[in-house]
Amino acid sequence: MPNKIIEVENLSKVFKISRTKKLRAVDNVSFYIKKGETLGIVGESGCGKTTLSRVIMGIYKPTEGRVIYEGNTIDYSSKNHMAEYSKKMQMIFQDPYASLNPRMTVSEIISEGWAYKRMYPKKVQQEKAIELLEVVGLNKEHANRFPHEFSGGQRQRIGIARALSMDPEVIICDEPISALDVSIQAQVMNLLFDLQKEKNLTYLFIAHDLSMIRYISTNIMVMYLGSEMEFGSSNAINNHPLHPYTEALFSANPVPDPDIEKNRQRIMLTGEIPSPINAPPGCKFSTRCKYAKDICKKEVPKLREIHEGHYCACHFPLDY
């Protein structure tokens, strides 16, 4: 059994908007990732996926709760501790155009981490950068070019090489493929798979493409308005969703198959996501849920384990 590499307990992140208004971007979230596995986080825009990943990355301090990395609670107030910790975690960003500095060459971009930590002499840095470029499917002629000379897929490869430069254990992928074309998406995904197998990497994968998420993830966490709705294995969430929101979300995903599209019953969500500043009381999903009863509007459902390894926060989980 692989060990839990990251464990998150009752994590919340609250942003103050004005003296009276508060935004609970992440609200009481708990989950774990095991070493070498992939956790997929899904949810509509504004559900707190990115904020959560930034708290885990150490960019934001959590308001409540804690993050445990390999058995040690992360101390967000200690600079030394954070420097040590952030080395093990790297990030790949959504927009391959905005996330690379246009004034730096590719090899400078890749070796920036080494330069900052004063890890290798300059010459070695250059050689190592070329090695990494070959790992991600580029070659040494690319080392001295600038980002604008590359296509979207190639830039994302540079982003991956930069993330690999510090030999991380965990990589947080924040929508790494949503800006790419379908045929290029598969190239980048296969590269991420191969790297995971080769280096035993752990991925925290954020995406809104549900078919891709269920294809790659070991576990999936579904978020809505900052709260965790469901957490479980990819198979379980796919075939037997427990939360009405998960059911609706997956049924809204268009399938590239006209026969299936014509015959299937969509579960339509009416209305839109409420504002997270004054989130509805009780279950946050109760305003759009077709199964909602009185209790849903009053009492916040607790996250409980309904089947082994399959958690759900709902008063009336769907039948298995």
Next chain:
Amino acid sequence: MKLLDVHDLQFSFKTYAGEVQAVRGVSFSLNVGEALGIVGESGCGKSVTAKSIVRLNPTRNGIYKSGTIMFDNKDILSLSKQEMQIIRARDIRMIFQDPMTSLNPTMRVGRQIMEGFKVAYPNMKKEEAKKRTLDILYSTGIPNTEERFKQYPHQFSGGMRQRAMIALAMVVKPKLLICDEPTTALDVTIQAQILDLIKEQQEKTKTGIILITHDLGVVANIAKNIAVMYAGKIVEYGSAQDIFYNCMHPYTWGVLQSIPPKDADINKPLVPIKGTPPDLLKPPKGCSFTARCPYAMKACKEMPPPVYMADENHSVACWRYHPNAPKIINPITQREVQLCPTK
């Protein structure tokens, strides 16, 4: 009855680096009340094709090199500016990807929609226009129409703005609605709502639809016919059934194989298309897919492929369907593919 007939459309942009041949000979037609999906990667010319139909391409550096666009027995490319404006106001409406940048931020939503009436029907009374605007807002699923009528676009959410855009487009019951990636900026749950709305409006008003997207899932439900574009050309055209279950072009196979399978079996690896699309500053002499095609032959590099008819409504542009070319196996169905023997 034919509503739109595009024949051999070629459009280029003049840049300092040279001439970018964005659309290189596109032909298709659309019947009244039908829905056509145009699918392709970014930069394949799908938006330029669509904007050519309403003549919204930039005229400063863009030129129509050849081709005709017949809409309702009018030659779009030879109409005057004023005539074109009336067509854009009454007959062909367009919905864009980003509803924030296509609505006027300084104008109340209701007034923007009323303006649509004013251009299309100059004699309409104000009260009548307002009444019809409220009706159309209601029918696109916008609640509290009286209140929403007075609001500005920034007070609408993304999905609401796209609904307002559809309302704006449908006010005049156009003959043709062009949707350029209408749901790309939206969440899946909102996307499903918007697609349903477009479908519903189409069935109600018998509007012809051209839906441009890069997401095959989006067209599966709406489009009757699908055109697959690559590097400025249509490489395969057919009914939705043909494209999804019986496609014939190696590029279409590649695209279908690079999306995750439905059964989500991780042991089945994704099959990406190798390489990147060609540079349209210097498009290849032969078939533009040659460099990435696992089935490429010598002829593919030399000459652009002719269009073969596989069926009455299914065409494919690939040298591999030449009678003398070796037969190929469809990697999805594992069956040998051949043209229909009657043709």
